[in-house]
Amino acid sequence: MCEANAYLIENNEPVLIMESVDTVKPEDDGINIVNIFGEQKFIKAQIDSLSLVDHKIFLKKMSS
Numbered sequence: 001m002c003e004a005n006a007y008l009i010e011n012n013e014p015v016l017i018m019e020s021v022d023t024v025k026p027e028d029d030g031i032n033i034v035n036i037f038g039e040q041k042f043i044k045a046q047i048d049s050l051s052l053v054d055h056k057i058f059l060k061k062m063s064s
Helices: none
Strands: 004-010 013-027 030-035 040-043 045-051 056-061
Touching: 004 045, 013 040, 013 045, 013 056, 030 045
Parallel strands: 004 056
Antiparallel strands: 004 013, 013 030, 030 040, 045 056
């Protein structure tokens, strides 16, 4: 499978927030992520980086 895991960068450390992410949809005030099981999360964050070979999505909280 080619799904990715999503991590939120907290204190310069990645914290796993969702496994098997299938869809990442940027919105005005954050990111909506959906996994292969249909579970959804909305995070007030932005994409920090992607590691496509490692199947990792790194997000960081949006500045207020």
